[in-house]
Amino acid sequence: QSQELSQARIDYHAALLALQEHGTRMVCTGKMHTDRICRFDYLCYCTEAEEFVFFHSNSSFMLPNLGPRRFQPALLDLSSVEDHNTQYFNFLELPAAALKFMPKPVFVPDVTLILNRFNPDNLMHVFHDDLLPIFYTMRQYSDLDDEARLVFMEGWGEGAHFDLYRLLSSKQPLLKEQLRNFGKLMCFTKSYVGLSKMTTWYQYGFVQPQGPKANILVSGNEIRQFASSLMEKLNITTRGGEESAAEEKDEYFVVFSRSINRLILNEAELILALVQEFQMRAVTVSLEEQNFPRIIKVISGASILVSMHGAQLVSSLFLPRGAVVVELFPYAVNPEQYTPYKTLASLPGMDLQYVAWRNMVEENSVAYPERPWEQGGIAHLDKEEQDHILASKEVPRHLCCRNPEWLYRIYQDTIVDIPSLLEALRAIVKTRPNLKKAKPASTVHPGRVREPQCQTSVQATNEAKLTVSWQIPWNLKYLKVREVKYEVWIQEHGENTYMPYILPHQNYTFSENIKPFTTYLVWVRCIFNKNLLGPFADVLMCRT
């Protein structure tokens, strides 16, 4: 069969001996189950029981050794979605001696990354929950290279976007259902279990209403590095900096349409109006009509991307810097409360502009109360509840994932009111968007200022001076920085407020608000280009 795990590549007898003698070995990172990734030697999986197995021997180890806390609630999250109770990982334990009574293990020779995909049929989930986290987990552990094997344990079939997962390594990813083809007991010679959550920017509303994650750790740079890597594997070239004058003039906007639901009912009219407004050519794409590589290619050269709210908008991560994302929301849906794509576009260094437009005219909306509940139908609800939903002008904040009012509203079709959309666009896109010229801004931060010093003098009983000076940060002499400024904070000892100053030079004499015979605490730091803050130097104690 095609996904044969070449047993020839490992010495079967040696592997079996190693397993029997050493058992399983585990070392993990992370303090909590939500930030843990574990590396195993000889982690096994019993396909009949559908359980992972840790074999104890005299030389096995398990760090962290949590005892029963391993079940409170789990060792780790198998998907990148935080603490979701359907995505937990654990294993059963057995003594290595039990191997004698078990089916002969099949060894997986590849270094394996074991994880759950969260929702492989939805493009936003595919990119945000799986592809980006897998990509960067692989970069965290150098033996998860192009030869690594991915194993998806969530139990779904390939899903609509399996080709994208295939790009992450040269080996065919394995699905849970395929594992039984290999035998009753599989043992992964070397494996990593779990996914990095470092790149995720959105929480879907399982415990509080959906919104950006509280502590976003990813910037546009990492998203764009990931995007370039995928495009390279798909042989999609961007025009880069050297486009010809002809190509530069050939700007276009993309309308990413949905053809099944949440439709734009006046798409042709909308496109004509945008062509007129921006004097650009229009390209329409949809997941139903083009393959995804083709769509990426189109989007990677676009100046503006227009689409209804929906998973297809995650494709804006392929837009060139300087492009504009225009997200359309159906009637009664408040754009402020559904911001996965706004958050993406607004990541520092993503360098995208973002505009939300919302249908405010109920008559321009077509709803589908008779459809099944998961497509927004409400016919199954009490009459009272239906009336309440129909009368409401905005979906109140809610949790994921089955709120009928939310589903009813988000699956409406929309006639886009062109004048109000153009108005929203003009407010953001002041000129014609200046595309592809945008270069990534520097993100090099200043070091600490060096040799900070203060000198003081008393002029009179109520008059004193405080001179603070310092040397430039060490890295500045190697940099071309447009604007270098320094920030000085002065705090009277014992007070809980301070005075901040922004200064252009490396010294300054303060005399206003400086009192004689007083101790001041002084902090100094460097700032590049208004927003790249350096660290403060050690605090100075200055006595007048």
Ligand code: UDP
């Ligand atoms: N989808 C699509 N065309 C449609 C409806 C859905 O391409 O007319 C895609 C959509 O982009 C997503 C998946 O099908 O990848 C599931 O769509 P759903 O409406 O369930 O999720 P949402 O887009 O609201 O996240």
